[in-house]
Amino acid sequence: xxxxxxxDVARQVGLRPSAIRYYxxxxxxxxxxxxxxxxxxxxxxxxxLATLQRARQIGFTLDEIRKLFxxxxxxxxxxERWRKLSQQKLAELEQLVHSIKVIQLALQNSGKCGCAxxxxxxxxxxxxxxxxxxxxxxxxxxxxxxxxxxx
Amino acid sequence: xxxxxxxDVARQVGLRPSAIRYYxxxxxxxxxxxxxxxxxxxxxxxxxLATLQRARQIGFTLDEIRKLFxxxxxxxxxxERWRKLSQQKLAELEQLVHSIKVIQLALQNSGKCGCAxxxxxxxxxxxxxxxxxxxxxxxxxxxxxxxxxxx
DNA sequence: CTACGACTTCAAGTCAGCTTTAAGTCAAAC
DNA sequence: GTTTGACTTAAAGCTGACTTGAAGTCGTAG
Numbered sequence: 001x002x003x004x005x006x007x008d009v010a011r012q013v014g015l016r017p018s019a020i021r022y023y024x025x026x027x028x029x030x031x032x033x034x035x036x037x038x039x040x041x042x043x044x045x046x047x048x049l050a051t052l053q054r055a056r057q058i059g060f061t062l063d064e065i066r067k068l069f070x071x072x073x074x075x076x077x078x079x080e081r082w083r084k085l086s087q088q089k090l091a092e093l094e095q096l097v098h099s100i101k102v103i104q105l106a107l108q109n110s111g112k113c114g115c116a117x118x119x120x121x122x123x124x125x126x127x128x129x130x131x132x133x134x135x136x137x138x139x140x141x142x143x144x145x146x147x148x149x150x151x
Numbered sequence: 152x153x154x155x156x157x158x159d160v161a162r163q164v165g166l167r168p169s170a171i172r173y174y175x176x177x178x179x180x181x182x183x184x185x186x187x188x189x190x191x192x193x194x195x196x197x198x199x200l201a202t203l204q205r206a207r208q209i210g211f212t213l214d215e216i217r218k219l220f221x222x223x224x225x226x227x228x229x230x231e232r233w234r235k236l237s238q239q240k241l242a243e244l245e246q247l248v249h250s251i252k253v254i255q256l257a258l259q260n261s262g263k264c265g266c267a268x269x270x271x272x273x274x275x276x277x278x279x280x281x282x283x284x285x286x287x288x289x290x291x292x293x294x295x296x297x298x299x300x301x302x
Numbered sequence: 303c304t305a306c307g308a309c310t311t312c313a314a315g316t317c318a319g320c321t322t323t324a325a326g327t328c329a330a331a332c
Numbered sequence: 333g334t335t336t337g338a339c340t341t342a343a344a345g346c347t348g349a350c351t352t353g354a355a356g357t358c359g360t361a362g
Contacts, residue, residue, distance in 0.1 A: 005339080006339075012277075016321075018322080019321085021341095022319070022320055026319090036327085036339095037328080037339080037341095038327095038328080038338085038339055038340075046277060047270045047271075047274050047276075048273055050273040050276040051269055057254075057257075058257045059258075061318075062318080062319070068269070077266075077267065077268075078268065079262050079265065082262050083261070086258040086261050086262055090255065093258070096251065097248070100244055100247065103209045103244065104241065104244055106208075107240055107241050107244070108237070110230075110233035110234070111231075111234030111237055112230060113230050113233060114230065117229065118198075118199070118220065119195055120198075121198070121202050122198025122201040125204075126164070126197060156309080157308095167350085168309085169352080172310090172311090173350055187359080188309080188358080189310075189357095189358080212348075213349070214348095
């Protein structure tokens with residue numbers, strides 16, 4: 001079994017070498033063997049990275065992925081690991097979908113606003129907002145400009 | 152008409168004074184009048200902030216909000232402004248909804264994986280991924296842990 | 303007069319997930 | 333023997349939307 005350099009691996013999984021080093025640094029990937037200080041990877045590393053990529057694609061943070069890899073007692077089957085981590089994610093997504101629906105409605109109605117000025121818009125909003133509690137701190141949700149998931 | 156301090160305003164709209172200063176600094180809010188170097192706001196500022204908050208809630212970035220306020224010729228009605236900015240956002244959201252559906256499916260199926268080990272998972276993923284082009288650089292999408300939009 | 307509290311500015315810090323840069327190491331090609 | 337190119341490390345930089353900290357400025361209460 002031939003060993004791969006970090007560039008080989010990066011090319012095969014579609015990452016930059018710097019990303020792979022970063023994953024190692026934060027403990028998401030195990031430290032590979034070295035040949036004269038250079039990293040050498042076997043195929044298992046490739047598989048691990050493919051799994052990592054997939055997990056990133058479906059919305060897991062690197063923290064969560066670390067749990068996926070190392071947060072279970074040895075021998076825990078993948079299905080159980082995935083299931084455990086997916087539960088929380090699915091709940092979040094449900095929330096998110098709901099939020100998006102609300103936002104879509106708000107966006108669609110925003111164009112129908114009959115206010116003569118933005119100031120008037122704000123006056124209405126301020127009144128409606130009166131009873132409500134201020135939003136919790138931090139962004140409420142965010143998404144990147146272009147969503148091209150491409151799974 | 153009594154003038155408000157920055158703390159008054161912050162309390163009324165549910166922001167911290169630092170956020171309001173920040174908005175002014177990046178040119179999203181106009182510089183208010185000062186009384187011995189301290190900011191003093193009128194009600195219009197309140198309305199503007201309410202509008203800003205609403206725009207943030209429905210997913211506009213501060214850059215976009217600056218456009219909402221200052222990116223149109225004077226006298227352009229709010230409806231037109233909102234409509235213009237909403238179009239792009241709605242398209243993004245449609246994409247996002249699609250992505251989420253794909254992710255939900257993936258998450259639901261992830262627990263059914265019959266692999267004996269994560270390595271085996273990765274082996275399969277790597278093969279499937281072979282034909283595909285590597286993901287474009289940068290995160291594909293992100294969302295915060297808890298979505299509590301609360302409109 | 304001085305202490306207090308609320309404000310001011312400017313710079314730096316925060317989060318995640320990397321990338322970039324600088325300076326050094328290494329084996330192989332010329 | 334030197335040059336090349338791929339690698340190494342550690343540290344700093346990036347994005348967006350702020351917050352935090354330090355050091356200074358006010359008007360007022362005691």
